[in-house]
Amino acid sequence: MAYNNDNAQAFRRDYRAAIHPLYNPWLHAAFVLAYGLLCIGLLGSTLDAVAPWQWLLVPTTLLFFSWGEYQVHKRLGHNKTRFGKLFYKRHTGDHHSFFVETLMPYETARDWRVILFPAWLIVLYSLPLFAAWWLLSHLDGNLAALFAGSMLLGYMSYEVVHACEHLPDRHPVSRLPWIRQMRRLHALHHRRELMHSRNFGIVHPLMDWLHGTLHWEPEAIHEQNRQQHCIRIARPAARVLEYAAAPSHWPQWHPSSLRIYGRAGALLAGERFEEDIHAGGRAGHLRWDVLDYQPAQRWQASAQGDHGLHLLLTYECVAVEGGCEFVRTLEYGFAGWPMRLANGLFMRRRIERESQASMQALHDVLVRT
Numbered sequence: 001m002a003y004n005n006d007n008a009q010a011f012r013r014d015y016r017a018a019i020h021p022l023y024n025p026w027l028h029a030a031f032v033l034a035y036g037l038l039c040i041g042l043l044g045s046t047l048d049a050v051a052p053w054q055w056l057l058v059p060t061t062l063l064f065f066s067w068g069e070y071q072v073h074k075r076l077g078h079n080k081t082r083f084g085k086l087f088y089k090r091h092t093g094d095h096h097s098f099f100v101e102t103l104m105p106y107e108t109a110r111d112w113r114v115i116l117f118p119a120w121l122i123v124l125y126s127l128p129l130f131a132a133w134w135l136l137s138h139l140d141g142n143l144a145a146l147f148a149g150s151m152l153l154g155y156m157s158y159e160v161v162h163a164c165e166h167l168p169d170r171h172p173v174s175r176l177p178w179i180r181q182m183r184r185l186h187a188l189h190h191r192r193e194l195m196h197s198r199n200f201g202i203v204h205p206l207m208d209w210l211h212g213t214l215h216w217e218p219e220a221i222h223e224q225n226r227q228q229h230c231i232r233i234a235r236p237a238a239r240v241l242e243y244a245a246a247p248s249h250w251p252q253w254h255p256s257s258l259r260i261y262g263r264a265g266a267l268l269a270g271e272r273f274e275e276d277i278h279a280g281g282r283a284g285h286l287r288w289d290v291l292d293y294q295p296a297q298r299w300q301a302s303a304q305g306d307h308g309l310h311l312l313l314t315y316e317c318v319a320v321e322g323g324c325e326f327v328r329t330l331e332y333g334f335a336g337w338p339m340r341l342a343n344g345l346f347m348r349r350r351i352e353r354e355s356q357a358s359m360q361a362l363h364d365v366l367v368r369t
Contacts, residue, residue, distance in 0.1 A: 005100065005102055005103045007097075007100075008097065008098065008099070008100045008103050009103070011097045011098060012098055012107075012111075015094065015097075015098060015114065016110065016111075019110060019113055023110065023113060025109040025110050025111075025112040025113065026109065028112060028113070028116060028119050029112060029116065029163075031119045032116065032117075032119055032122050032156070032159060033156070035122055035123065035126075036122060036152055036153075036155065036156040037156075039126055039129075039130075039149075039152050040149045040152050040153060043133065043145040043148050043149040043152075044145065044149060046137075046141055046145045047141075047142055047145055047146070048141065048142065049142075050142050050146070051142075054140075054142050054143060054146060055146070057143055057146045057147060057150065058146055058150045058153075061146070061147050061150035061151060061154070062150055062153065062154050062157075063206075064151075065150070065151055065154030065155070066154070066201065066203065066204065066206060066207050067207055069154070069158060069201075069202065069203075069207075070200050070201060070207035070208070070211070072087075073091075073200040073202070074200045074213075076088060077091040077092060077200075078091070078092055078195065078196045078200075079196075080092075092195075094114055095114055095115070096190060096195055098111070098114045099114075099166060099190050100190055100191075100192070101187050101188065101190045101191040101192075104165070104166055104183070104186070104187050104190060105166055105167060105168045105169055106166050106167075106168070107168075111166075112163070115162060115163055115166050116159055116162075116163065117159065122152075122155060125152075125155055126152060129148040129151050129152060130148065132144070132147065132148060133145060133147070133148040154203075157203050158202050158203055161179070161182060161202055161203045162186075162202050164179045164182075164183070165179070165182055165183045165186040165187075165202070167183075169226045170226070170227075170228075182202070182203070182204070182205075184216075184219060185199045185201070185205055185208075185214075185215075185216065186199065186202065188215055188216070188217060194215060197213060198213050198214070198215035199213065199214065199215055200213060201214075219333075220310070220333075221308070221310040221333040221334070221335055222302070222310040222311055222312040222331045222332055222333050223331060223333065224332070224333030224334070224340065224343075225330075225331065225332050225333055225343065225348060226329065226330070226331045227329070227330045227331075227351065227352055227355055228327065228328070228329045228330075229327070229328050229355055229356055229359045230325060230326065230327045230328075230359075231325075231326055231359040231360070231362070231363050232320065232323060232324070232325050232326075233323050233324055233325075233326055233362070233363050233366055233367070234322055234323040234367060235323050235324065235366050235367070236296075236319075236323070236324065237296040237297070237317035237318070237319045237323075237324035238295055238296035238317075239366070240317055240323075240324050240326050240366060241266075241295065241296055241297070241298075241299060241315060241317045241326075242266045242295065243266075243362075243365075243366060244299065244315050244326065244328075244362065245266040245267060245293060245299035245315060246264065246265050246266045246267065247260045247262055247267060247273050247275065247288070248260050248262065248263070248264040248265070249365075250275070252361075252365055253358055253361040253362040253364075253365045254354075254358040254361070254362075255354050255357055255358060255361070256277050256278060256279035256351075256354050256358070257275060257276075257277060258275075258276040258277060258278055259275065259276040260273060260274075260275050261273060261274040261275070262274065262288075266293065266295075266299070267290045267293065267301075268290060268293050269290050269291060269292050269293050270289075270290065271289075271290045272287070272288060272289055272290070273288050273290075274286065274287050274288065275288060275303075277305075279347075279350075279351055279354060280343070280346075280347030280348070280350045280351045280354075281346065281347060281350050282347070284305045284306045284307075284309065285305060285306060286303040286304070286305045286309075286311070287303060287304055287305070288301050288302070288303045289301060289302050289303070296317055296319070297316065297317060298314065298315065298316050298317075299314070299315040300312070300313065300314045300315070301313050307334060307335075307336065307339045308334050308335025308336050308339065309332065309333075309334055309335075309339070310332065310333055310334075310335070311330065311331065311332040312330075312331040312332070313328075313329070313330055313331075314327075314328075314329040314331075315327070315328055315329075316329070326359075326362070328355065328358070328359060330351075330355060332351075
């Protein structure tokens with residue numbers, strides 16, 4: 001059976017339950033950052049009249065670090081060896097079970113424990129670097145400090161970029177061009193059939209390109225934008241999802257839905273319907289295909305519209321005491337750049353407001369019935 005989001009969510013629950021209650025993710029991250037910067041600062045304080053050619057050691061050392069990162073990731077993180085069995089368990093066993101291609105973001109700060117290296121590792125990593133600095137300083141103090149400092153900078157850049165690759169989709173940093181590209185490559189690496197053979201680079205893809213392990217697939221159009229909203233409703237999960245999964249009801253609670261062309265009632269996988277909408281300040285027409293319906297759990301449909309619009313809509317229900325938690329996830333994008341630009345300038349914010357309003361309207365309609 002394929003490992004999917006349900007498996008990952010089950011693993012997440014077990015992993016989180018096993019985290020020590022005194023674990024502090026903020027202290028963890030702060031220690032790594034502070035210790036790394038302190039070490040780099042101490043090494044930097046030993047520099048004296050650095051010649052221009054000596055600064056070339058910084059990018060050279062960072063490339064060397066990237067080569068080492070690639071080798072360790074590929075040969076120890078994804079191959080079970082006696083020497084690296086603990087790293088293999090933590091990386092392939094924990095990290096790749098916690099995060100899968102379609103479930104990459106962390107949900108709470110305590111999830112950082114499965115993203116960041118253990119806090120003590122940067123201390124252990126720095127010891128041989130200081131030893132190398134002491135030895136090399138007898139030959140050239142500047143080169144010794146630049147080498148050791150750059151190796152520490154490489155370690156910290158790995159931690160920071162890797163954390164960015166697991167940021168929530170709505171975080172502004174995740175939309176930065178370089179981070180967005182690396183997030184895509186890293187998500188592909190977390191695909192089960194690719195994780196042992198492709199995209200081992202974390203900070204940049206150079207080593208993958210040089211070793212022939214770089215794998216790129218463009219994002220599906222609907223993956224350009226993702227909006228997720230959640231609300232608790234004092235009604236059974238089966239009742240809530242049955243109502244929401246009936247597009248004929250949408251005009252009653254979603255402000256963007258004007259008219260539905262299709263049968264009444266919850267629609268099953270394989271069924272189709274059409275919809276007139278006015279979303280993000282513009283009118284349009286959507287042609288929908290229902291992909292999945294699991295009563296009381298999940299309903300999903302995809303749509304195509306005018307101007308190259310592609311959507312993926314998912315409704316999920318989780319039973320809680322006194323009712324259920326309803327989660328609506330809208331993913332959408334445009335094939336052409338003019339509409340992408342318009343979406344970024346003003347449509348996305350309007351669609352976000354409309355989606356938020358729809359959740360409250362759904363709640364109000366259901367509690368009245």
